[in-house]
Amino acid sequence: MSELFVDLDRSSPVPLYFQVARSIEAAIQSGQLAPGARLENEISLADQLGLSRPTMRRAIQQLVDKGLLVRKRGVGTQVVHGQVTRPVELTSLFDDLTRSGQAPRTEVLLHRIEPAPDEVAVTLALAPGTDVLHVRRLRYSREEPLAVLDNYLPPEFCDLSPADLALRGLYQLLRSRGVGMRVAKQRIGARRGTAEECHLLGERRGSPLLTMERTTHDDSGRAVEWGRHVYRASRYAFEVTLVDR
Amino acid sequence: MSELFVDLDRSSPVPLYFQVARSIEAAIQSGQLAPGARLENEISLADQLGLSRPTMRRAIQQLVDKGLLVRKRGVGTQVVHGQVTRPVELTSLFDDLTRSGQAPRTEVLLHRIEPAPDEVAVTLALAPGTDVLHVRRLRYSREEPLAVLDNYLPPEFCDLSPADLALRGLYQLLRSRGVGMRVAKQRIGARRGTAEECHLLGERRGSPLLTMERTTHDDSGRAVEWGRHVYRASRYAFEVTLVDR
DNA sequence: GTCAAGAGAATGTCAGGACAAATAGGCATG
DNA sequence: CATGCCTATTTGTCCTGACATTCTCTTGAC
Structure with a gap:
C-alpha cells in the first residue's frame, strides 16, 4: 500500500x-x-x-x-481488476477522436432549415412544423469515412454555419454557445446499410452498420439536439461502463 | 409546484x-x-x-x-423533458425481459468445463489453462429466438448445472450465490452473423447482428464473468443514458 | 430607454461528529 | 479439530453548520 x-x-x-x-x-x-x-x-x-x-x-x-x-x-x-478502459462520458464522436489523436475531418453533406418532422418535433418538444436546422455530415478519421451523422437542432441554433460544422464538433459548438449539456439518452442498434450509406462510407452494399439515436438535454432539461447516426461496424464500437449502487 | x-x-x-x-x-x-x-x-x-x-x-x-x-x-x-425512459442499470438480458413481462426461455446449447482460452484467462485474471465453465445459450423472448449468449465463468462456478441455467438468468444465479456484482464493462458493436448464428436465430444468412462483449466485476474488483453475445438486430437494441457531472 | 450594479435565491463545496451495519479474523468452547 | 461467538475494522448513513459561486431579477444611474 x-x-x-x-x-x-x-x-x-x-x-x-x-x-x-x-x-x-x-x-x-x-x-x-x-x-x-x-x-x-x-x-x-x-x-x-x-x-x-x-x-x-x-x-x-x-x-x-x-x-x-x-x-x-x-x-x-x-x-478493479482488468485493463484500463476509458469510460464513456458525455462526449461526441468528434471529442473522442480528437482526444485519441486521430484528427477527425468533417464533410457537411446537407445544411438546411426545414419544418420539423413529427418525430423530431416531439422529441425536441417543439410545436409541429417549427423550423429546425437539419444537418447531415460525413465524419472521417485518419482520412477514412467512419460515420454518417444526421442531426436536428432547435430554432435558436439555425445560424450555425456549414463552415462551423466542418471545423468543429457539434458538442464543441454548442458548448461554445453556452449550452450546458447534461443528459444524453442513446439507443444503439444495428441494421444493413442502405445503398447510399454504404456508398458514402466505402462499404460493400448491404454491409452491417451500427446505429445510434440520441437525444441530448441541457441543464434546464430541454432537448437541444436529436441525432440519428450510422457507423461502420468494421471500424467502430461503443464502450459502456455500468455501475450498480 | x-x-x-x-x-x-x-x-x-x-x-x-x-x-x-x-x-x-x-x-x-x-x-x-x-x-x-x-x-x-x-x-x-x-x-x-x-x-x-x-x-x-x-x-x-x-x-x-x-x-x-x-x-x-x-x-x-x-x-427533464422527454419521454419516460427506463435507464439501463446493471442487469442482464434475462432480468430485462422478465421485468417487461416477456417470459424469457433459455436453451442450453453447450455446457462444458474446459481450459480457459488465452483471452478469457487474461480478462478473468486466471492462470493460463485454468479450467473454466463455458456455456452457450440460446435465449428466446415470446417464443422467438433473440440472442446467442456465450459465457465463461471462473472455476468456483463450475458446478452450475445446465438445469439451473435453463431456468434462471446468469445474473440471478450469481446473485443467489452471494456474488455482489458492481461494475460491468461492455463493448457494443455489429457484424454480419455467421451461418450458424443466423440459423440459430432464424435470420437470413449474412444478416446484421448486434454484438456485445462484457466483463463483470464483483465488489472486490474480481472479474466474475466474461461473455460474448450476439443479438438479432431486428428485435433488440441497447438503451444507455449518459450523465455529465 | 438602456445598461450596469446590487440584492436575493439557489445549488456547490467543505468541515466535523456520531452512530449503524457488515465483514473478517481471533479466541474460546465443544 | 471444528464450530460459534466476540471484537476490531471499515464503509454506510445522517446530522448541523458555514461559506462560495452562479444565476435571475430588480433597482438605479446615465
Whole structure:
C-alpha cells in the first residue's frame, strides 16, 4: 500500500474532491496502484491529506462511479481488476477522436432549415412544423469515412454555419454557445446499410452498420439536439461502463 | 409546484435518501411532476420532510444520475423533458425481459468445463489453462429466438448445472450465490452473423447482428464473468443514458 | 430607454461528529 | 479439530453548520 502523492491546491477553483480523484486516477493509470490493490481506509486517507471524511469519500465515490474502484463495507476499497478502459462520458464522436489523436475531418453533406418532422418535433418538444436546422455530415478519421451523422437542432441554433460544422464538433459548438449539456439518452442498434450509406462510407452494399439515436438535454432539461447516426461496424464500437449502487 | 407526499419510515433499513428518491421518481412517472416542472429548493424540501440538506441532496443526486432531473446552480432543479425512459442499470438480458413481462426461455446449447482460452484467462485474471465453465445459450423472448449468449465463468462456478441455467438468468444465479456484482464493462458493436448464428436465430444468412462483449466485476474488483453475445438486430437494441457531472 | 450594479435565491463545496451495519479474523468452547 | 461467538475494522448513513459561486431579477444611474 503505497503513499499517495497528492498536491492539493486550496486556492484553485477546482474542487478538492476532484483534485483528489484525479490524483488517484493517475496513480491507477500509471500502475502505481495496481489492480486489486487495497486503498487505506477513508479516515486515515482524509487525515493524511488534511481533508474531512466526506470530501475524501466524494473523491472515492467519483472513481467508483467511473468503474475504477469498488468498495465493500467492512472490508475496504480496492482497485478493479482488468485493463484500463476509458469510460464513456458525455462526449461526441468528434471529442473522442480528437482526444485519441486521430484528427477527425468533417464533410457537411446537407445544411438546411426545414419544418420539423413529427418525430423530431416531439422529441425536441417543439410545436409541429417549427423550423429546425437539419444537418447531415460525413465524419472521417485518419482520412477514412467512419460515420454518417444526421442531426436536428432547435430554432435558436439555425445560424450555425456549414463552415462551423466542418471545423468543429457539434458538442464543441454548442458548448461554445453556452449550452450546458447534461443528459444524453442513446439507443444503439444495428441494421444493413442502405445503398447510399454504404456508398458514402466505402462499404460493400448491404454491409452491417451500427446505429445510434440520441437525444441530448441541457441543464434546464430541454432537448437541444436529436441525432440519428450510422457507423461502420468494421471500424467502430461503443464502450459502456455500468455501475450498480 | 405541488406538494410531495413522502412517507418516511425511519425504522426501515431502507436509507432515507433512497426512500425520498423513490417517492420523487414515482411522482415523475405518474405525471404528478410534469416534465419541466421545477422542484422546490433543497433546503425547504429538507425542512418539509424533516431531513438534513445533505440527505435531501443525495436523494436528488440519485435522480440526476439516472437522468430524470437536472440541476442548475443559482436556478434550481427541474424534471427533464422527454419521454419516460427506463435507464439501463446493471442487469442482464434475462432480468430485462422478465421485468417487461416477456417470459424469457433459455436453451442450453453447450455446457462444458474446459481450459480457459488465452483471452478469457487474461480478462478473468486466471492462470493460463485454468479450467473454466463455458456455456452457450440460446435465449428466446415470446417464443422467438433473440440472442446467442456465450459465457465463461471462473472455476468456483463450475458446478452450475445446465438445469439451473435453463431456468434462471446468469445474473440471478450469481446473485443467489452471494456474488455482489458492481461494475460491468461492455463493448457494443455489429457484424454480419455467421451461418450458424443466423440459423440459430432464424435470420437470413449474412444478416446484421448486434454484438456485445462484457466483463463483470464483483465488489472486490474480481472479474466474475466474461461473455460474448450476439443479438438479432431486428428485435433488440441497447438503451444507455449518459450523465455529465 | 438602456445598461450596469446590487440584492436575493439557489445549488456547490467543505468541515466535523456520531452512530449503524457488515465483514473478517481471533479466541474460546465443544 | 471444528464450530460459534466476540471484537476490531471499515464503509454506510445522517446530522448541523458555514461559506462560495452562479444565476435571475430588480433597482438605479446615465
